[in-house]
Amino acid sequence: MxxxxxxxxxxxxxxxxxxxxxxxxxxxxxxxxxxxxxxxxxxxxxxxxxxxxxxxxxxxxxxxxxxxxxxxxxxxxxxxxxxxxxxxxxxxxxxxxxxxxxxxxxxxxxxxxxxxxxxxxxxxxxxxxxxDFVLVGPPADPAGVAGGADAVAAFTQIADGARAFISRGDDSGTHKKEMNIWDATGITAPGPWYLSVGQGMGEVLTMASEVEAYTLADRGTYLAMRERLELDVLVEGDERLFNxxxxxxxxxxxxxxxxxxxxxxxxxxxxxxxxxxxxxxxxxxxxxxxxxx
Amino acid sequence: MAVFIEAIVTAVRLMVGGSPELWNIIGVTFQVAIVSTAFGIVLGAPMGFAMGASRFRGRSVLIALTNTAMAVPPVVIGLIVMMILSRQGPLGSLGLLYTVDAMSIAQTLISAPIIAGLTSAAVASVPYKLRLQARSLGASRVHEAFLTLREARLGVVAAVAAGFGAVVRGVGAVMMVGGNIEGQTRVLTTAIVQEARRGDFGLALALGVILMAITFGLNGLITWYQHAGERWERGASA
The missing domain is CATH 3.40.190.10 (Periplasmic binding protein-like II)
Structure with a gap:
């Protein structure tokens, strides 16, 4: 290729x-x-x-x-x-x-x-x-992270509540950014709620919308697909999320x-x-x- | 060339090293392939037999439809199954999307037409006179069917092998409805796509070698069975 x-x-x-x-x-x-x-x-x-x-x-x-x-x-x-x-x-x-x-x-x-x-x-x-990247998730927000501006705190809450989180898992820039934030939380061994799928941003957003999971997305792809997704921007503006x-x-x-x-x-x-x-x-x-x- | 030898060495090392992740991927791969081939046989073989052995209204239309279904791209099957199983889809409440079951459903829809089409061709190639002879010797309808199926069995086995091959090498449909979730719905082909995208061509190729090695083993069994049948026939006619 x-x-x-x-x-x-x-x-x-x-x-x-x-x-x-x-x-x-x-x-x-x-x-x-x-x-x-x-x-x-x-x-x-x-x-x-x-x-x-x-x-x-x-x-x-x-x-x-x-x-x-x-x-x-x-x-x-x-x-x-x-x-x-x-x-x-x-x-x-x-x-x-x-x-x-x-x-x-x-x-x-x-x-x-x-x-x-x-x-x-x-x-x-x-x-x-x-x-910038944004943390998106189901509008019902079972982890209660909406409105926050601290990505590390939000990730910790998702992990503590064992809420479904989909990871790109493909060594992309977005995946690296996500891993940096997990590193900052100190969580090293996520449970079965953490789904690593090795796919592109569009596929991951579709999956997150389908299974009501959280995911980290670049704002551009999220905005381009927003109409077809049941996902809201829950956390944004953290300097860690700048790209x-x-x-x-x-x-x-x-x-x-x-x-x-x-x-x-x-x-x-x-x-x-x-x-x-x-x-x-x-x-x-x-x-x-x-x-x- | 060195790249390919390296891939084979990596493949052997992976297999011997036996990481649980890899065995999980191999397990899901063949679980889906075997389940969907089995359902493909259940759905496709009787239909193929009917199309090949009997004459009825709309038979040629049905054969044309089956041949068309054999050519539908797996991603289109995946897309349709995904839309049906999606939360907004008619069967969304079952929560099957991104599960092994969803993958088996999509792959069954891929294997069934192949098994039906090739079974039909194999059965149709059994000489009609042979069936007439059996009937004149007093064989019942059921007996005649069994005789026809036995005559066509090598072709039917080839049909099943083709159906199995199509699902074990498929990637488009399982990627869409399975989601390639690590430890859950990741199979060899989707893992190959992922590693190739990451630029780890060596590992991708090694996974390809593993897929081919296992499929080769299974096809070896099928070929052995076919040859055994041929030998038996030659022995019986001598």
């Missing part, structure tokens, strides 16, 4: 350059069919050298739809670049960066990202934004200029504003909080 993704990434690196350049000629050829901002250029076509920028990111970021909002805006601001997003797990995304198969990485695992930079694979880690994203330009990237352009654009006022408003029209609230300095 990884091999396939990499081959795909390499293909994408060259393909758009081949496809886009003739497309620009074609635009010039069909005069008037497509509005040209500068008609003089169409008369004497000087094709812009379009190069590809490969971003390695995570499936959850891609699934949220954020890239669909960011990429076109970046390409408008920098028409000389085309962006390809390779969405994999955080570990794989950094691995693709190490092998220089990506030009820039945008992931959410701060410690791993700092190690990536410290080992010399990346130029600098810049804060981009954060989203910071960073952007790193890969050292010696194939498209270093493009990578630097993307990284500085996403932390610019324009990039941050898109992040600030993303998701409001779809979910009624933003999914990410921009926090670039």
């Amino acid at each position: 990884l091999a396939f993704r990499l081959r795909f990434a390499v293909f994408r690196r060259t393909a758009p350059a081949l496809l886009v350049t003739p497309a620009l000629f074609a635009l010039g050829a069909c005069a008037g069919a497509v509005p040209e901002p500068t008609p003089d250029d169409a008369a004497a076509p000087e094709p812009v050298e379009v190069t590809n920028v490969i971003i390695a990111s995570t499936t959850s970021t891609e699934d949220s739809g954020l890239f669909a909002a960011l990429v076109p805006a970046f390409e408008d601001a920098y028409p000389q670049y085309r962006v390809s997003v390779v969405a994999v797990g955080t570990g794989q995304a950094l691995e693709i960066g190490r092998s220089k198969d990506a030009d820039v990485v945008l992931v959410h695992s701060k410690a791993d990202e700092e190690a990536f930079v410290a080992e010399g694979y990346g130029e600098e880690r810049l804060d981009v934004m954060y989203n 910071p994203y960073g952007v790193i330009v890969v050292t010696g990237a194939a498209n270093l200029e493009g990578a630097r352009a993307f990284a500085s654009w996403i932390v610019s006022a324009e990039g941050q504003e898109i992040i600030r408003t993303f998701g409001v029209d779809m979910y009624g609230e933003p999914l990410f909080v921009p926090d670039a300095r």
Whole structure:
């Protein structure tokens, strides 16, 4: 699978350059069919050298739809670049960066990202934004955790009451976050109420809704599925539940200029504003909080 | 190549090491496979026999439907069973979703059409003249049926093996209705999917080797039975 993704990434690196350049000629050829901002250029076509920028990111970021909002805006601001997003797990995304198969990485695992930079694979880690995790559960809330802002206390209450809790159990970022909170509670051997299912966020939310269990979810996936779930947000706002994203330009990237352009654009006022408003029209609230300095 | 040898070594080590988790996964895997194959036989074999041995109105429609059912993707069966067993579904009050029973129900719906379809083909291939001869020699309807079934038995065994194979290798339906819950509804195929997703391809492949090894053993028994039947026939006709 990884091999396939990499081959795909390499293909994408060259393909758009081949496809886009003739497309620009074609635009010039069909005069008037497509509005040209500068008609003089169409008369004497000087094709812009379009190069590809490969971003390695995570499936959850891609699934949220954020890239669909960011990429076109970046390409408008920098028409000389085309962006390809390779969405994999955080570990794989950094691995693709190490092998220089990506030009820039945008992931959410701060410690791993700092190690990536410290080992010399990346130029600098810049804060981009954060989203957060929420503890969701049945509206009846048998463990009585609703309204709290202390994740550790809520987890302890669920364990003490032996209330059903579903864990991703798949080493994902969400699962790691959950394990951190369990570590903080000091509970090491959960009982049969703890269901580890090794599945994605969507499946886990569906299961929790079906069996009236608690689970830790990222807010974006929960909001996207809220209509079909009998689950409420019970605990939120704990700093432990924050999930910071960073952007790193890969050292010696194939498209270093493009990578630097993307990284500085996403932390610019324009990039941050898109992040600030993303998701409001779809979910009624933003999914990410921009926090670039 | 080294990867595959490593997987086999890991598989042997896992089997010998005998972690209770692994044995639980293997146990659930074959519990579901055996129960759903047994129900598949109960539902599918008589239907297949009827379709293969007799002529009745709507027979060809029924055969076409059975052949279609054999081709329905397991995830679609899983989705339908999930919707029926869901809390909002008609049988939600039974609380069966995400249990071994739910997995057995879904897998039965996968094995039954396969067993019915292949049994029907095996029975239909028994020469009609043979049955006529038996009848002319005074065999009752029941006797004739037994004779036909005996003639078709190698094909019927193959039908059961195919039904068993389909459920033991299935993943889509059991993932959906079982939920891959550790220690409860996790089977070898769903564990393979999980380990592959985590990037532990070696362990995933080792679990695949274990699944194949056990299935190979069971199929060995079936093949032995089929060959024994062939030998008996040759011996009897000589």
